[in-house]
Amino acid sequence: MPLLLPALLSALPVVTVLLALALGLRSLSAALLGTAAAGLAIGLGFPIPPAAIPDILIHWLPILAEVLLIVAGGLLLSETLRHAGAQAALADWLRGRAGHGVGAVLLVVHGITPFAESVTGFGIGVTIGIPLLACFGLPARTVAVIGLLGLCAVPWGSMAPGTLIAATLADIPFQALGVRSACLSVIPFAVTGVVAAWLASAPDGRGRAVWQGILSGLVLTLAVTAVNAVIGTPPAGALGALVVIALHLLWAPQRGRVSLGASGLRAVQAYGVLLGGVLIAGGLTTTLAGLSGAWRYLASPALWLFVATAWFARGVPPAPPLRKAWTAWVQVAPVTGLFIGLGVLMAVSGMAAFLARTLAGAGTAYLAAAPFVAAAGGFVTGSNSGANAMFAATQAAIARALGVDVLWFMAVHNVAAAFLLMASPGKIEMAVQLAGGEAARQRRWIQTTILGVAAVVVVALAAANVGLATLR
Template identity: 45%
Template sequence: MLLTPARAEQRGRPAATASPQLSTGPVATGPQRSHVNAALATLPVLVTLVLLALGVRALYAALAALTTAAVLTATAFRTPLGELGDAHLRMLPTVVELAAILFGGILLSELMARTGAQARMGEWLGGACSSPGRAVLLVTLGVTPFAESLTGFGIGVIVAIPLLRRLGLPPARAAAAGLLGLVTVPWGSLAPGSLVAGELGDVGFRRLGVDSALLSAPVFLICGAAALAVGLGVRRALAAAGDLAIAVTTLWATVWAVDAYVGVPPAGVLGGLVTMAVLLLVSRLRERSGGGGEPVGRALSPYGFLVAGLLLSRAAPAAAGITEGWWTVAAGPAGWLPLTAVLAPRLLGAGEPVLAGAARAAFGRWWQVALTTVVFLALGTLLTVTGMSREIAGACASLGSSYLFLAPWIGAVGGFLAGSNTGANAMFAAGQAETARALGHSAAHLVAVQNVSAALASGAAAARVALAAQLAENAPGPASVRPGAEPVPAGAPGAGGTATRELTAAPAVVQAPADTPVDTRWVLRTVLGVHALVFLTTGVIGVLWG
C-alpha cells in the first residue's frame, strides 16, 4: 500500500505518491490552451467558495465542487480510470483514519463534559488566570498549539473549545477563537507537513522550519489579537495587549529557537508548553494565585494517557521496522483517540455509566462532519491526480513578480480545500518552488510561504468549522453567573435569553446556554477574515523578502 499524505503526516515523512501525481494531467500545447485549462481548473474551487459564501451547507458545497471536478475530469482533464481508481484507493486509509479521529474526538469531548472533567479544568484555569484576556490567551496560544503540534488532525480544537466554553465564551465565539488558535499547524503532528513541503520543494528541512518560524510572527500576533477580540470584545482585548505581547513573543521565540538549534519536529510542542508556563508564571506573580478549585490531575488523565500512547506508538513501529500499512493507522491518533475515549470514564472515576449515552450523542454529531471531510478529501485527490492544481499554480506563475504577493493565497486554497497542511503541500509545494526559481526568487522563502499559509487555512476548512461548531454547541458553559453581570447585546453571536457578560475581571466573561445554535457562516466569515489579513501581510513580506 502506497503512502498517502495523512500516512506521511502520521509518521513524519513525505508521501511517496505526491510527486508522481503532480506531473499528471493534461499538457498545454500553447499559451491559449494553458490559460483555458487554468480557468477550467479553478471552477471547483470557485464553486466551493461561492456556495459557502451564499450560506450553502459545507456538505452540499463539497458535493457540488466534487461533481464539477468530475465533469472536468471526463472532458478537459481526461485521466485514465486506473489512475483515478488507484489514487482514491490510496486515500482509503486516510478516510478511515480521519473518520476514527473525528469520532474519537467528539466522543472524548462528550465524556469530558458528562463526567464534569471539563468543568474542573475550566475552574482551575479560571483560578490560575483571573484575568479574562490571559485565560483566553493561555488556551488559544498555549493549550491549542501544544495539543495540535503534538497530535495534529485538529486535536487542538477538540481540547480548546470546551475550555473556552467553561471560561464563559458563547458557543459561536468559542468556536471561532478555538479555530484561531491553530497557529502552529506547520509543526502539527510533529511537522510532517513541513517535511513534505521541503522534500517536494527541494528545500532543506531545517531551513524550511526556520523560515516558516520567521513568517509565523504575524500569524501569532494577528490570530492571537483576533481571538481576544472575538472572545472578549475590542475594549477588553486592548486591555490585554501586554499579555498578548508576552504570549506572542514567547511562542514565536521558542518556536524559532527550537527550529534553529534543536530540530523542526518538536518546535510547536515546546512553543506551546513554554507559552503556557510563562503565562501561568505571570499570573502567579501578578495575581498571587496558583489555581483554583479542586486538583485537576485526574481531569487531565485522559489527555495524559493519549499523549503517552502517541509518543510510545511513534517509537515502537520504527523500532520494529514497520513503516506502512494499517498498523500505522491503528498506532496513531486514529487508534489512540477512540481508545482514550473508551477508557475515559474509568480514568476519570465516573460514578455511573456514561459511555453508552455519550456514544449515541457523539454518533449523531459525527456522521455529517465525517461525510463532509471525506468529500473534501476526494476533491483534493481529484484536483491533484488530474493536474488541475498544477494548472492553477502555473497560470499564477505567468504573472511574474506579482505572483509573490499571490503565493500565500495559492497555499491557502490548498489548505482550505484539503483541510490538511500535508495535502495542500502535496498539491502545491513543488509548483511554488519551481515558480520561485523561474522568477529568480528564493525557493526556500516561497515554500515557507506555501507552508505557513496552507497550514493556517486548513484551520478554516469547512469540515473543521463544522466540527468546531458541534463541539461548541454541546460543551457546557460556566456553572454559575457571578454578580455584576449584564446582558449580552442583542444580536451578538451566542446571545440568548440567559446570556450575560461579566464586568469584573473574572474569567467567566459570558454565560450562554450549552444548546445555543452556532452560526457556522459567522464563524467561517470571522476566521477567514482574520486569515485574509494574515495572507495580505505574508504576501507583502514575500515580496520584500527577496
C-alpha cells in the same frame, strides 16, 4: 485562447466552494458542489487514466479512513470528558491559575490547543480547546471562533508531516524549512492573539488586551523557532506550546489553589495517555528497525484517542457520550471526507498544478499570489499535508524559475497553507458542533469571521513574500 478553458476549469472547484459559502449554503452543500465541479473539470479537461485509479485508491483511502477515525476519536473523547464534568473541572482550574479573562483565553489559543494539535493533528486540537473556552462564560459563536484560532501552529500539527511533505517535494532541508516557517509564523501567531484577546475582553480593556495578544504571539514564535533550530522540527510545536503554557501560568495575575478534583485529574491523565502514546509509539516505530508501513498506525491519534477515552471512561455510562459524539460525527465526517476527496481529485488530475502554473504566468507578480494559491489548498483539503501534496512541487519549481530564495518562498507557502486549515468548512462544522448553543445558527458569521482573519494573515504573508524577494 486555447489555454483559457483549462485555466477556468482548474479554478472551477475552488471558486464553486467559495461562492457556495458566500451565498450562505451549508458546508456539506458546498463540498458536494465543489466535488461535482471537480468531476466536471476532470471530464472536460483533466482526465484521470483509468489504470491509475486503483493506485490512487490504495494510497488515499487509508489516509481518509485515518482522518475520519481521528475526528471520531476526538469528538468521543471531548464528549466523554464533558459528560463526566472533567472539562468544567479543568476550566475551573485554569481560571483559578490564569484568571477569568484574556490571559486564560490566550493560554488556550497559544498554549493548550497548539500543544494538542502538534501531537494529534487534523484539527483535533479544537476538541480540547473549545470545551475549555465554553466554560469561560463567552458566547457560543465567540467560543467557536477563538477555538479555531488555536489552530495557528498547524505546520507542526501531528509532528509536522505536512512540512516534511513540502520539504521533500521542494527538495529543500526539512529543519531549515521548519525554522523559516517558525519565523514567519510571527504573523499568524500575533494576529490570532490580537483577535482572540479583542473578542474575549470588555470594550474598555481592549487596548491592554491587544498588547497581551501580541506578546503571547511573540513568545510562541520565539519558543517554536528556538526548538526548531536546536532540537528539530517534529516536536517544535508541542515543546514551544509547552513553554507558552508554563509562562502563562507563571505570570498569571492570580494564581489560586483551585483543585483539579477527581474528574479533572483523570482528564489530565487521559490527555497524558493520548499524548504519551502518540509520542512513545511514534518514537518506537521510527527508531526500531523494520517497523514501517502499516506499523505507523500504532502511533496514530486514530488509535490513541480511543485508548485515552476508554481509559478515562472506566465506570462512566457510555450511552450519552456515544450518542452525542455520533451525532456530531455524522455532521462533520461527510464534510471532511468530501473536501479531502476534492483535494485529491485536484491533485491527481493535474488541476492544482495547472492552476499554479497559470497564475505563475504573471512573472514576479506571482510572488504576491503564491500565498493565496497555498491558502486555497489548505482551505479545500482542510489539511496542511493535503495542501502541500497538491502544490508544493509546483510552487518550488516556480520559485526557482523566478530566481527567488526557495526556502523562504516555501516557508511562506507552508504557513499560508497551514493557516487556512482553520477556515476549511470541515473544521468550521467541527467547531460549531463542539461549541453548541447558538453556534449552529451563527455558522455563517463564524465562517466569515475566520475567513476575514485568514485574509489578513495571507495578505501579510504575500507582502512578506514580495519583501523577501526584494531583499535577496
